[in-house]
Amino acid sequence: MMNLARLRRSGSPLAQLAAALITMSCSNEQPTEPTVAVAVEAPVALSIVGCEGCRRDNFTAPGGTLLENHVSDGEGAPFTWVKTFGVSAYLDPAVIQNNAVGKTSSGFWRYITNALAADSIEIEVEVLGDIASQSDQYDIGIVLRNTDPGNGGFGGYTVFWSAYGDGRGAADAFITVDKPGANILYEENVPVPTPGTHTLGAAVLESGAINVYVDGVLTATVVDPAPLAPGNAGLNFGWTGSPPGLVWITTFAEGLHQVDSMTVTLQKDDAQLSPTELGSSGGSRDFNGQPVQTQIQLQVSVDSNGISLPDRDVLVSVVAVDSAGEGIDGPYGHIHRGAGGAQKPAGILSKSIVNTGPSKVGTVTYTAGPVSGPVILRAESQGAKAKVDTIQVGVLGLSPLAGRSSYVLVGKTTSHPNNHWGVPVMVTKLNSLADNFHAAFNRPLYYNDISLQLGGRFDVDQNWACCHDEHRAGRDLDLRTDGDTLQGGLTSDQRIFVWDEWELLGGEVHNERVKKDKVTPNLKNPHYHLRYRRSQ
Amino acid sequence: MRFLASSIAVLAMTAIMPPVAPGQGAPGTNLSVDVNVSSVTLSGDTVTVEYVLFNRGSSAEELVFFTVNAPAPPISLSLPQPSQAWKASTLYRERSVARWAALKTIPPGAASPRISFRAVGVPAIVTAWYRGNRLPTLGEDDPEVQHPDPETPTPDVDPLTAYSVPTQTVGIEPVAPGATPASLTSRLETLTGESCSLGWISQPSLCTTLRGHLTAQPVRLASFKSDLDAGHTTSGPVNDNAYWLLKTNADYIQSVVSGIRLTYICGNKFRVRNPSGVTVPVSWDVYQKNETGSLTLPPRATGQLYSETFFTTVNKGTVRLFHEGQLIQTKANGGAVCP
Numbered sequence: 001m002m003n004l005a006r007l008r009r010s011g012s013p014l015a016q017l018a019a020a021l022i023t024m025s026c027s028n029e030q031p032t033e034p035t036v037a038v039a040v041e042a043p044v045a046l047s048i049v050g051c052e053g054c055r056r057d058n059f060t061a062p063g064g065t066l067l068e069n070h071v072s073d074g075e076g077a078p079f080t081w082v083k084t085f086g087v088s089a090y091l092d093p094a095v096i097q098n099n100a101v102g103k104t105s106s107g108f109w110r111y112i113t114n115a116l117a118a119d120s121i122e123i124e125v126e127v128l129g130d131i132a133s134q135s136d137q138y139d140i141g142i143v144l145r146n147t148d149p150g151n152g153g154f155g156g157y158t159v160f161w162s163a164y165g166d167g168r169g170a171a172d173a174f175i176t177v178d179k180p181g182a183n184i185l186y187e188e189n190v191p192v193p194t195p196g197t198h199t200l201g202a203a204v205l206e207s208g209a210i211n212v213y214v215d216g217v218l219t220a221t222v223v224d225p226a227p228l229a230p231g232n233a234g235l236n237f238g239w240t241g242s243p244p245g246l247v248w249i250t251t252f253a254e255g256l257h258q259v260d261s262m263t264v265t266l267q268k269d270d271a272q273l274s275p276t277e278l279g280s281s282g283g284s285r286d287f288n289g290q291p292v293q294t295q296i297q298l299q300v301s302v303d304s305n306g307i308s309l310p311d312r313d314v315l316v317s318v319v320a321v322d323s324a325g326e327g328i329d330g331p332y333g334h335i336h337r338g339a340g341g342a343q344k345p346a347g348i349l350s351k352s353i354v355n356t357g358p359s360k361v362g363t364v365t366y367t368a369g370p371v372s373g374p375v376i377l378r379a380e381s382q383g384a385k386a387k388v389d390t391i392q393v394g395v396l397g398l399s400p401l402a403g404r405s406s407y408v409l410v411g412k413t414t415s416h417p418n419n420h421w422g423v424p425v426m427v428t429k430l431n432s433l434a435d436n437f438h439a440a441f442n443r444p445l446y447y448n449d450i451s452l453q454l455g456g457r458f459d460v461d462q463n464w465a466c467c468h469d470e471h472r473a474g475r476d477l478d479l480r481t482d483g484d485t486l487q488g489g490l491t492s493d494q495r496i497f498v499w500d501e502w503e504l505l506g507g508e509v510h511n512e513r514v515k516k517d518k519v520t521p522n523l524k525n526p527h528y529h530l531r532y533r534r535s536q
Numbered sequence: 537m538r539f540l541a542s543s544i545a546v547l548a549m550t551a552i553m554p555p556v557a558p559g560q561g562a563p564g565t566n567l568s569v570d571v572n573v574s575s576v577t578l579s580g581d582t583v584t585v586e587y588v589l590f591n592r593g594s595s596a597e598e599l600v601f602f603t604v605n606a607p608a609p610p611i612s613l614s615l616p617q618p619s620q621a622w623k624a625s626t627l628y629r630e631r632s633v634a635r636w637a638a639l640k641t642i643p644p645g646a647a648s649p650r651i652s653f654r655a656v657g658v659p660a661i662v663t664a665w666y667r668g669n670r671l672p673t674l675g676e677d678d679p680e681v682q683h684p685d686p687e688t689p690t691p692d693v694d695p696l697t698a699y700s701v702p703t704q705t706v707g708i709e710p711v712a713p714g715a716t717p718a719s720l721t722s723r724l725e726t727l728t729g730e731s732c733s734l735g736w737i738s739q740p741s742l743c744t745t746l747r748g749h750l751t752a753q754p755v756r757l758a759s760f761k762s763d764l765d766a767g768h769t770t771s772g773p774v775n776d777n778a779y780w781l782l783k784t785n786a787d788y789i790q791s792v793v794s795g796i797r798l799t800y801i802c803g804n805k806f807r808v809r810n811p812s813g814v815t816v817p818v819s820w821d822v823y824q825k826n827e828t829g830s831l832t833l834p835p836r837a838t839g840q841l842y843s844e845t846f847f848t849t850v851n852k853g854t855v856r857l858f859h860e861g862q863l864i865q866t867k868a869n870g871g872a873v874c875p
Contacts, residue, residue: 276687277686277687278686278687279685279686279687279688279689279690280684280685280686280687280688280689280690281686281690282689282690283689370686440623457686460677466679467676467677467679468676468677469674469676469677469683469684469686470674470676470686470690472686492639492641493620493621493639493640494639496600496623496637496638496639496641496669497623497637497639499637499671500601500623500625500637503628503629503695503696504625504627504628504629504635506629508672508693508695509671509695510671510672510673510674510676511670511671511672511673512673512674512675512676512677514673515673515675515678515680515681516673516674516675516678516681518563518670518673522678524677525677528671529674529676531690533690533691533692533693534692
């Protein structure tokens with residue numbers, strides 16, 4: 001029995017035909033004319049809720065009407081059914097009885113619509129009795145994207161809901177997804193349908209994935225790497241056993257499931273995110289009373305028709321926006337791409353694949369990178385519409401040094417044209433320093449880099465790495481000390497004045513006129529490095 | 537004369553030796569400087585302390601900064617000539633100080649000109665810091681050095697304590713609220729002991745003698761000053777720091793009492809004025825009338841020249857005013873009729 005079932009579910013038309021013939025042979029059934037089986041209690045058709053604007057067929061017709069002679073009687077444009085399989089004497093036609101279509105004796109048929117159909121179909125199935133009580137097998141199928149009715153009628157995807165009983169109280173049920181010329185795409189056990197009304201739905205998503213719904217619940221998602229082109233929809237029916245048949249199709253409807261209804265959702269903390277590696281530059285501070293942090297929690301879920309799905313793998317990735325400042329990364333001040341092809345650091349995700357698990361929500365931690373800027377977060381799951389979000393990483397609350405006669409701003413480059421942004425207290429202190437110096441010597445100070453307008457690693461060499469260790473949080477400034485006095489060079493007593501004044505204002509001075517050994521002159525860029533680490 | 541004698545001696549005298557050997561310590565600490573108090577002068581309740589700094593020849597760094605902790609906020613700081621070569625400050629990161637920056641640095645083997653500051657208070661032993669002409673270096677833009685972990689916070693370093701050599705010297709502190717001549721004398725005794733501990737008075741027997749003057753009843757301030765002065769010679773046991781510290785405090789205590797003025801008003805009414813910032817308990821009697829009383833003279837209020845206390849005797853006669861049993865003033869009853 002099971003071998004026969006497997007053969008039928010292999011998807012090949014020839015296999016199905018062979019299975020049908022074998023079944024007929026074994027059961028020794030004879031072809032009969034369509035009749036109303038007295039013992040059959042044909043179900044009352046039930047409308048499927050939610051089908052608006054779609055085409056549907058409630059199979060409302062006089063008893064004994066062959067399906068190919070029936071015009072759809074539900075909503076939407078009328079259509080007819082084209083028989084593609086079931087032409088042999090052994091194969092009973094589809095018969096309408098009591099506003100349901102099925103079979104009155106053992107056999108197989110397959111019909112497709114006469115018009116291009118939607119990519120989602122749902123049928124309502126009435127089970128009249130206990131499947132396990134009879135030694136029968138049923139293969140109820142939905143056909144999607146059938147473009148080849150002339151080739152045996154087995155083109156397209158077929159989603160089978162198969163149930164088997166042994167007549168002694170045991171039963172089995174499967175969902176399979178077949179594709180012509182391919183192995184079975186999917187096969188998994190499902191609960192044996194109980195007596196009553198059930199629905200089987202299937203939808204081909206935009207991604208090419210095929211969703212299968214049993215009783216409205218997403219039961220399977222099958223990814224076809226080579227999706228079929230849109231085509232006609234159809235019905236498949238198989239029954240091997242003895243009358244009366246227990247399964248009838250009461251409604252056929254298109255478009256019940258949005259093809260993109262399964263989406264990944266992404267939620268993130270509302271916290272302001274600052275870049276990492278700010279410690280040596282004075283650290284991040286609260287902004288407008290809100291805590292600033294370098295990590296946020298991301299919650300991902302996969303929803304289908306508003307229902308979160310358990311045990312779904314979600315692939316999460318993050319990419320730093322690097323458009324040389326021409327896009328949304330413009331305000332961050334890096335008007336360059338990574339020199340030498342260096343990749344802009346995007347930050348780190350605690351894991352790249354997160355499973356929604358039984359709670360239906362997966363959690364992943366994002367840790368910002370050292371470079372300020374927007375990063376694109378993407379979460380995707382098989383068969384679901386991906387979710388993309390943007391995370392802004394930066395040091396907020398920095399202010400620019402405004403124009404002032406007591407200092408000259410230098411160090412601006414095309415790569416980093418806004419290099420004089422500091423925390424407000426730093427700006428205030430630098431104003432005081434320059435004003436006091438100007439009052440004493442009647443000349444301006446030359447201020448080089450502080451920080452970029454949204455802070456973060458200040459890569460002087462445009463490679464996202466080198467060379468300012470500090471200057472990341474608006475609390476450091478490089479002061480020109482050497483060279484022509486008309487261009488910012490300072491005399492020894494002027495340097496001491498600056499040194500003293502900056503300390504009096506609460507800062508620290510580091511002498512970068514020499515190298516780390518404190519002896520070798522720094523010929524490349526001699527300067528004083530002015531730190532300010534106090535809160536006020 | 538005193539300065540000439542002491543300045544020669546002081547330049548060879550160690551105030552406090554630096555804690556590190558020159559050239560091996562933190563930047564700014566590789567020098568040894570003699571901090572000499574060349575004079576302390578008292579003018580009313582204002583004290584002026586004057587220093588001469590000598591950067592020893594063994595120093596590895598030029599002297600740039602000298603900072604004196606100033607519990608009594610400085611009123612003024614002197615700027616040696618040429619003034620453009622000096623920068624003075626009274627606040628260092630919210631800390632009250634007297635601070636000088638020698639824009640023209642003082643090399644090893646050279647002494648500074650006299651520098652001084654003035655404040656309302658009394659001389660005290662305070663912390664001072666001197667600092668050499670060397671700054672820390674990060675090398676942050678040097679690709680050849682190993683860079684620190686940028687996540688490691690850089691603390692808010694106080695350069696005054698991190699990159700300076702601390703020492704003890706004479707400064708100025710406010711008169712403690714509620715101070716009396718007795719408490720000031722007790723404080724002077726403590727300062728004497730500390731001066732001995734610091735080695736500013738090198739002769740233990742003199743230390744004992746000096747403290748004995750201050751614990752005697754009545755206190756022997758004149759003897760204290762006489763013995764102090766005797767020890768303050770070129771090779772004597774009292775160095776400039778101790779001398780100026782202790783002498784000026786003794787002068788101050790004496791001035792508190794000597795400044796009190798008793799005045800007859802009218803009838804049997806008298807007035808006592810106290811121009812000091814110190815509370816002075818006094819007693820009085822009416823000579824040969826067997827009538828006595830006591831008064832607590834409050835310190836003068838801020839902005840006032842003195843405090844005034846009035847009292848009236850029962851008997852008509854000459855009033856005598858005493859402090860700690862010592863007669864300090866007499867005033868006859870003038871017999872005037874009060875209006």
